[in-house]
Amino acid sequence: MSDPVLVNVFRGRQVESRHHGAVAVLDADGEVLLALGDIDRPVFPRSAVKAIQALPLIESGAADRFGLTSAELALACSSHSGEQRHTDAAASMLAKSGHDFTCLECGAHAPMAAEAAADLLRRGIDPTAIHNNCSGKHAGFVCLSTALDVDVAGYVGPDHPVQREVKAALEDLTGVAHTDAIRGTDGCSIPTYAVPLRSLALAFARYGTGQGLGSARAEAAERLRRAVAANPFMIAGTGRLDTRLTELFGERLFLKTGAEGVYCAALPEIGLGLAVKCEDGTKRAAEVILAALVARFLPLDTAGEAALQPLVRPALTNWRGIEVGSLAPADALAS
Amino acid sequence: MSDPVLVNVFRGRQVESRHHGAVAVLDADGEVLLALGDIDRPVFPRSAVKAIQALPLIESGAADRFGLTSAELALACSSHSGEQRHTDAAASMLAKSGHDFTCLECGAHAPMAAEAAADLLRRGIDPTAIHNNCSGKHAGFVCLSTALDVDVAGYVGPDHPVQREVKAALEDLTGVAHTDAIRGTDGCSIPTYAVPLRSLALAFARYGTGQGLGSARAEAAERLRRAVAANPFMIAGTGRLDTRLTELFGERLFLKTGAEGVYCAALPEIGLGLAVKCEDGTKRAAEVILAALVARFLPLDTAGEAALQPLVRPALTNWRGIEVGSLAPADALAS
Numbered sequence: 001m002s003d004p005v006l007v008n009v010f011r012g013r014q015v016e017s018r019h020h021g022a023v024a025v026l027d028a029d030g031e032v033l034l035a036l037g038d039i040d041r042p043v044f045p046r047s048a049v050k051a052i053q054a055l056p057l058i059e060s061g062a063a064d065r066f067g068l069t070s071a072e073l074a075l076a077c078s079s080h081s082g083e084q085r086h087t088d089a090a091a092s093m094l095a096k097s098g099h100d101f102t103c104l105e106c107g108a109h110a111p112m113a114a115e116a117a118a119d120l121l122r123r124g125i126d127p128t129a130i131h132n133n134c135s136g137k138h139a140g141f142v143c144l145s146t147a148l149d150v151d152v153a154g155y156v157g158p159d160h161p162v163q164r165e166v167k168a169a170l171e172d173l174t175g176v177a178h179t180d181a182i183r184g185t186d187g188c189s190i191p192t193y194a195v196p197l198r199s200l201a202l203a204f205a206r207y208g209t210g211q212g213l214g215s216a217r218a219e220a221a222e223r224l225r226r227a228v229a230a231n232p233f234m235i236a237g238t239g240r241l242d243t244r245l246t247e248l249f250g251e252r253l254f255l256k257t258g259a260e261g262v263y264c265a266a267l268p269e270i271g272l273g274l275a276v277k278c279e280d281g282t283k284r285a286a287e288v289i290l291a292a293l294v295a296r297f298l299p300l301d302t303a304g305e306a307a308l309q310p311l312v313r314p315a316l317t318n319w320r321g322i323e324v325g326s327l328a329p330a331d332a333l334a335s
Numbered sequence: 336m337s338d339p340v341l342v343n344v345f346r347g348r349q350v351e352s353r354h355h356g357a358v359a360v361l362d363a364d365g366e367v368l369l370a371l372g373d374i375d376r377p378v379f380p381r382s383a384v385k386a387i388q389a390l391p392l393i394e395s396g397a398a399d400r401f402g403l404t405s406a407e408l409a410l411a412c413s414s415h416s417g418e419q420r421h422t423d424a425a426a427s428m429l430a431k432s433g434h435d436f437t438c439l440e441c442g443a444h445a446p447m448a449a450e451a452a453a454d455l456l457r458r459g460i461d462p463t464a465i466h467n468n469c470s471g472k473h474a475g476f477v478c479l480s481t482a483l484d485v486d487v488a489g490y491v492g493p494d495h496p497v498q499r500e501v502k503a504a505l506e507d508l509t510g511v512a513h514t515d516a517i518r519g520t521d522g523c524s525i526p527t528y529a530v531p532l533r534s535l536a537l538a539f540a541r542y543g544t545g546q547g548l549g550s551a552r553a554e555a556a557e558r559l560r561r562a563v564a565a566n567p568f569m570i571a572g573t574g575r576l577d578t579r580l581t582e583l584f585g586e587r588l589f590l591k592t593g594a595e596g597v598y599c600a601a602l603p604e605i606g607l608g609l610a611v612k613c614e615d616g617t618k619r620a621a622e623v624i625l626a627a628l629v630a631r632f633l634p635l636d637t638a639g640e641a642a643l644q645p646l647v648r649p650a651l652t653n654w655r656g657i658e659v660g661s662l663a664p665a666d667a668l669a670s
Contacts, residue, residue, distance in 0.1 A: 012519035017616035185346075260352050318520065320441075324519065
């Protein structure tokens with residue numbers, strides 16, 4: 001079964017490209033408020049579940065033991081752009097647990113932010129694992145491993161105590177057994193497990209409300225959500241959608257992007273969780289779908305509506321800055 | 336109607352993402368040898384038709400008047416990576432017609448080749464229009480405009496004599512009237528016209544065989560195809576698919592990528608033209624589709640088959656170089 005077209009890409013008056021996708025919006029009781037496409041097909045959430053993967057960092061006491069700041073907790077949930085404040089915070093987290101970037105097992109890549117990448121080149125500095133967009137999450141894993149008093153080396157392995165804790169949190173929130181059969185390896189080398197979009201939306205409804213979670217876990221989730229809301233820059237970076245929407249809506253919206261066209265979000269005030277998979281893995285379409293869902297479900301004033309509009313229907317410009325087209329949600333996404 | 340899934344993206348054993356698309360394979364008489372998806376829906380060919388857009392450069396006598404080399408003719412058909420040999424050739428074409436990069440109207444962007452872009456940054460040089468992947472085509476337009484003895488300024492406009500000549504060539508090859516209603520603006524600011532995939536495949540069958548073309552046009556097409564075959568680096572750049580396949584197959588395969596998931600190709604020895612549109616506009620999928628079609632239609636020896644295999648089923652590796660998945664043609668593409 002094919003997922004419906006959710007985003008059209010226009011050039012002039014013609015549709016140039018189309019993006020298929022699936023969407024699940026659920027409350028914490030598992031009631032489905034919106035289902036587009038196949039919400040029972042397994043999806044790798046990739047980085048969209050980093051805030052769930054960070055729960056053991058709080059629950060273990062590691063965050064308090066090492067005195068992690070609110071900005072550092074936000075970074076532990078982030079896919080950051082590798083800007084100076086991001087890499088400084090990751091280095092600080094590692095230092096607090098007695099480590100440095102050489103123990104990171106996420107691999108090196110140039111900062112996602114073009115200006116930060118250019119700055120390294122101009123200064124003749126090679127990117128290291130600290131610039132990897134996942135270095136905050138990994139620094140959190142290193143803190144957790146240290147607090148658990150186990151060998152940090154190999155912390156990305158599926159059988160390492162860190163990844164066992166992380167998997168248990170994912171299983172609790174999604175309600176899905178994370179077996180080896182559904183395991184893949186993520187870009188940053190940790191395990192990622194393919195679970196139905198329905199279960200991811202449920203997990204975020206729980207994450208945003210605390211419903212269905214133990215009290216310590218519910219408190220940890222709230223602490224992480226508040227840390228991100230207080231530090232929008234740390235969850236992504238300059239100009240990125242997660243940062244912009246967190247700046248706009250604060251604690252009213254927790255959202256997180258994942259590679260290959262995934263978004264997960266919680267809307268705590270209305271008790272909903274949502275999960276998006278753009279079938280072709282394209283970021284531009286996943287962003288439009290997410291923005292359209294926020295516009296549809298989050299109660300907005302006129303200013304909020306106006307701020308969302310350019311994200312729901314972004315203009316496309318060419319190399320000379322001429323507007324040549326736009327992206328727009330397809331009919332299936334309209335309320 | 337939805338186009339079929341043509342490419343699956345695997346992570347571990349699971350399908351992570353899927354790409355829909357359409358394919359047309361025709362001979363120069365218009366007979367359809369393969370149709371997947373809707374081949375009558377209009378598609379913007381974007382840069383995939385640069386070799387057609389370069390025909391007036393030959394036919395007008397401009398190429399001979401200015402003594403353009405075979406490498407420069409290949410560059411006129413290219414979406415180049417902005418490496419030194421590319422920008423040198425574009426500058427040479429402009430100089431031969433009495434101009435320099437300041438007359439280019441394609442806009443500036445950093446070289447597509449990461450190493451060339453990094454080199455500019457290290458040297459503190461801002462990219463100009465000469466680094467634009469379309470600068471060879473635009474240098475050809477400047478030569479044509481000069482040979483036509485008309486004002487070069489505004490050569491990207493749909494009513495400029497250069498674009499009128501280009502449009503006439505496109506209409507002749509595709510057999511489709513290029514009206515204002517189907518016109519969009521390309522990334523490099525020239526017009527691009529949405530025409531059926533069927534007509535694009537027909538155009539390339541004609542381009543590869545000369546069938547259905549006037550003799551001067553057929554000769555111009557052959558001259559451009561040979562120029563590209565003799566200069567594979569000039570059509571794209573280091574590591575790029577168009578360059579690699581042209582190195583492998585020379586005059587047996589003329590192929591050209593276009594933005595938003597388009598490929599067009601001619602297989603002269605068997606008289607076929609083919610056109611690909613990945614519905615979501617993704618390059619990675621368009622490349623797999625193109626490679627799979629070449630493997631299916633071009634008679635290959637064992638070495639050719641072996642060389643194509645990693646392009647038909649490319650491996651996906653993560654930041655540490657660990658193989659985490661692969662792309663593979665879907666069943667609909669299998670012969």
